[in-house]
Amino acid sequence: MTPARKLTVTALAGGIGASKLLLGLYGAMDPHALTVIVNTGDDIVLHGLKISPDLDIVTYTLAGVVNPATGWGMRGETFHFLKRLGIYGREIWFNLGDRDLATHIHRTDLLAHGKTLSQAAESIRHALGVKSRILPMSDQPIPTIMETRDGNMHFQEYLIKHRTEPGIRGIHFSGIKQAHAAPGVLEAICDADRVIICPSNPLISIGPILAVPRVREQLRARKESVIAVCPIVGGKSLKGPSDKMLIQLGCGSSASAVAKLYADFTGTFVIDRRDSSQEPAIRALGMKVAILPTVMKTYADKRRLARALLAL
Numbered sequence: 001m002t003p004a005r006k007l008t009v010t011a012l013a014g015g016i017g018a019s020k021l022l023l024g025l026y027g028a029m030d031p032h033a034l035t036v037i038v039n040t041g042d043d044i045v046l047h048g049l050k051i052s053p054d055l056d057i058v059t060y061t062l063a064g065v066v067n068p069a070t071g072w073g074m075r076g077e078t079f080h081f082l083k084r085l086g087i088y089g090r091e092i093w094f095n096l097g098d099r100d101l102a103t104h105i106h107r108t109d110l111l112a113h114g115k116t117l118s119q120a121a122e123s124i125r126h127a128l129g130v131k132s133r134i135l136p137m138s139d140q141p142i143p144t145i146m147e148t149r150d151g152n153m154h155f156q157e158y159l160i161k162h163r164t165e166p167g168i169r170g171i172h173f174s175g176i177k178q179a180h181a182a183p184g185v186l187e188a189i190c191d192a193d194r195v196i197i198c199p200s201n202p203l204i205s206i207g208p209i210l211a212v213p214r215v216r217e218q219l220r221a222r223k224e225s226v227i228a229v230c231p232i233v234g235g236k237s238l239k240g241p242s243d244k245m246l247i248q249l250g251c252g253s254s255a256s257a258v259a260k261l262y263a264d265f266t267g268t269f270v271i272d273r274r275d276s277s278q279e280p281a282i283r284a285l286g287m288k289v290a291i292l293p294t295v296m297k298t299y300a301d302k303r304r305l306a307r308a309l310l311a312l
């Protein structure tokens with residue numbers, strides 16, 4: 001057994017970008033010692049179904065059933081159900097697959113019978129054979145609302161229905177002040193040997209988790225053990241619209257711009273070799289800097305980065 005196998009790790013995660021690193025961690029350490037705290041700001045109710053995209057992306061990825069072409073939904077998916085819904089004149093911009101549908105029905109039914117989102121997530125990950133704990137950031141709905149020049153809209157409408165076209169002026173997390181961290185979230189941050197912030201969108205994936213009452217405070221208390229992997233490489237997002245959103249909100253799209261957002265609670269900030277010129281600026285923010293290959297194309301890349309993080 002390598003020293004890395006004895007470590008307990010808590011990871012904060014969004015969806016597709018995070019899942020690459022999570023898969024690497026899952027293979028590089030004892031998966032039972034990994035806890036993932038997942039963004040639920042993307043959650044939405046459509047056609048009466050409670051959909052939790054990031055929880056499902058993480059669970060499907062670790063279970064080995066995710067669609068490898070999209071990074072969301074299930075491998076070998078079909079869309080007969082969605083086509084039938086379209087016949088009734090319903091909006092079908094959100095692509096719910098036939099296999100994926102079973103997850104949404106199961107979760108919606110559990111919630112309707114008084115179970116929590118945490119209990120639903122636990123039921124789904126157990127059924128799919130995932131060994132790591134997967135915790136929603138909160139059991140209360142905290143939808144991410146994009147404030148755009150075309151008005152306020154749910155994040156999924158902005159991302160999928162409007163293809164991130166409306167310019168954004170702000171973002172808020174509806175109901176965040178009244179929300180609580182889900183059971184186990186604060187403890188997982190407090191107790192882990194390492195806390196890893198996955199390379200997810202800092203504004204709409206990690207941002208909602210940080211906004212849950214007491215989460216940021218708990219991370220600050222563990223600052224020396226917090227490692228954040230930058231999702232921006234060479235000024236561009238590794239995945240999704242992070243770069244465009246950071247620019248529109250006046251943060252700038254660079255590794256050091258993300259570092260500024262994380263400086264109060266991060267001990268070590270991980271950047272790619274391409275951004276090594278930004279090391280002094282990031283160090284000046286009071287963080288250590290690790291320069292590692294952060295672009296993960298293959299499974300070997302994912303494991304290599306995971307091992308390097310565990311060895312820091």
Ligand code: FO1
Pocket residue numbers: 014015016042051052053054056057072073093094095096097100156159160
């Ligand atoms: N992303 C898309 O770009 N288009 C879709 O139609 C879509 C459907 C979808 C269905 C279930 C699911 O769990 C995720 C889905 N996603 C889709 C991904 C998701 O909207 C986002 O990537 C995440 O919310 C951001 O992490």
